[in-house]
Amino acid sequence: MTRQIRLNGFIGFSPVHLSPGLWAHPASRGADYNTLDYWVDLAKVLERGKFDALFIADGIGVHDVYGGNADAAIRSGAQFPKLDPLMLVSALAHETKDLGFGITASTSHELPAVLARRFSSLDHFTQGRIGWNIVTGYSDSGARAVGREKVIAHDTRYDRADEFLEVAYKLWEGSWEDAAVVRDRASGTFADPSRVHRVRHEGRHFDIDTIHLTEPSLQRTPYLFQAGASPRGRAFAARHAEAVFVGGPTPASIAPGIADIRARAAALGRDPRDIAVFTLATAIPARSRAEAEDKLADYRRYTDPDGVLALFSGWTGIDFSAFDLDAPLTLSEVKENAVQSLLETFTVAEPDRVWTLREIIAHNGIGGRGPLFAGTPADIADELEAWVAAADVDGFNLSHAFFPDTFTDVVDLLVPELQRRGLYKQDYASGTLRGKLSGSDRLKETHAGAAYRRLSAAA
Template sequence: MTKELHFNGFEMNTPSHINHGLWRHPENNRHRYTELSYWTETAKLLERGLFDAIFLADVVGTYDVYDGSRDPAIIRGLQTPNNDPFLLVPAMAAVTENLGFAVTFTTTYEQPFPNARRFSTLDHLTGGRVAWNVVTGYLPDAARNFGLSDQVKHDDRYDLAEEFLEVSYKLWESSWEADAVVRDAAANLYTDPEKIRQIDHEGRFFTVAGPHLSEPSPQRTPVIYQAGASDRGRVFAARHAEAIFVGARTPEQARKVITDVKELAVSLGRRDDDIRFLLGLNVVVAETEAEVKKKLDDILSYRDVVGYLVHFGGGSGIDLSKLGAEEYIEYKARDHVQSMEAAFADKTVQNVVDFYDDPFSDPFFVHGTPDQVADRIEELADSIGLDGFNLVQYLSPGTFEDFVELVVPELQKRGRYRTAYTPNETLRERLFEGRGPLLPERHPGGSLRVGRNAARA
């Protein structure tokens, strides 16, 4: 049976997100990231293209490893400046009816109580179209922005994240019964106090009395996305994630991540189809091969290789500017990019530079005519076992426009892309057709729900 694929538009509230140097291109609108209209236009475009969601990345620090300074990142607009992703969602939701919104938030530096209310509020305002991309943070200077003298150790961050989610689930699932809100004007009763309870959580990191301040939203718990690829991150994902942004440099790495996480999920009492696996995808497409070549030559002429090395330093902790070209890399990658940078563990510095200098060496860089791009997308999805992709932009909005106008119709003809949204479905229902808007009971969050018979699928 042909499987429809899921697609998110991958974005960040910053001038240079993934493909560095492209903000200089005259047709790029990245400089408009501070304008509300940039985001509402992007949301309407993605909804026209029937995307699942816009996936909003975020960091709360700067890239300061390369050349021992944050200046190379600042100069390039490389994820700095960087504005809050949460505040974009209501505006985009107001101009769309179906598009989902996946928002990145780190569990390391803030309290779960206000975060739970933020997500409940967004889930209400969007009618159940919200996901939380759970991260623990990997930039060392982020810790100093929140009053810490040094970065919290890797495994401690995951211990903290486990408890953060436990508290969040209690607030979302255990605090309010589904019918607590009565709205009985005759009885002067808005909410039945007997159906609201404190969570009285006392743990290693958090003490939260509750109750949750928001009534149950359409999904109660937002869809849980996760991007951790370290060994500890995979266990965390297997326990909690409903969708995983697979960090990998090769198809072989991606397959291993998927196999490992599925096996871990089953060992934890979940099903191997409880998680959707998504991979980052770079696409350049045009109607003819001559146009493709022209577009490639144009886009790649703006490519800033040093920008990629700056980004690499933030993820790996390795300052390539201090190493000789033929030195081998001492692998010490950080957290969610671990499986990506591990591809360079036995490589020289020159190997890394060559990889970023030649995008054609990236197996997830897809270019060609619509049918050629669709062929490659299908090949990647089917050979790796993917459920979909996060589409990265070169030009905003040009990359999304080309994909919507040229690739989507080709994938639709092949039965690999939806031809319409299902009216009034939540984001969870879109990802897991037929399972309802709530977490299933076998999920650690769903197991805490008051009156949990509503989500047994």
């Protein structure tokens, strides 16, 4: 059977996500990012293209490392301003039927019972189409926003995340039994108290004594995305993730990490294929190669180099404002508490490839650190097939130059070519987001969270 390619639309709740400066393109609607019409139109385009999910990046920090301030990010609109994506989901779910929603939230900046209630609420409102992209936070800017002086140490962040997920599983999977809700009008009983359990948890990071405030939703636990690629992040993914988001400029830069995640999952008793891997990419399809090249050249005219470096500095924790743009970049610049895997991608992931900051600006300026495919639909479909074969990915989180053009072109030009090749679904499967992606509406028995279904009142 032909392995089908999965697609998510990847975007941030800002004028610009990964293409700094492109909000100013005359055809861009990026300046309207703070209107519901913008997002409803985007969701409808993605659903027309049978995308699995709208995957929204988020964080509560501002990119203020470059030059020692946030000026470049503010000026270019690079992930700033930034609204709350959780607030979007209800409206978009009402206007769509099958599209899923992957929303980013940090275990370092949230509280388990509060976040669990939000995701349970959205799982009800979406009829089981909500997913959580689990991140741990990486910036001092985000830490200061919640009252900490600095970001929590890298591996400690994941220790906290492990415990956060343990508490969340107890709430989602164990606080309410399946038969707890009866809705018996005759007796006036809405729920059976003997089947609703208090969750008590005392740990290193969290002390909880509560009943989960929402009744069970279709998925109970939201579909779990995860985006950490360091060794500690991969260990976390192997235990908790149902889908992993990776990124790198070539298949060789990501394939070892993917293989490691699958091996770690197998060692925990999970089927490695129960983890879907999505890699970052940007596709600029056109009816001819010349037209695609013209589009790309036009887009590059709006790229803001300082905005690109503001993002790269924010992700790595390194101020690149005084660096020589043409000097080889080396691993010695890595800062422990930032995104450890990102600089490795452009230094040691491919020993024969040496990057300079000028090359990174050109590469990352349209769509971020993943590959940029520009060409005919057949050209791009060939590239996607090659990446699936070489890196063992299941699909792509597609970034964009700007909306509407990039996503509309993908839906109208690339998707039909993938369908023609038998590489892409003709229609959505029924069921929840998890059901569509894994075949089961609930966590599989081999998943760590499934054990908490047996939680009793004594636990």
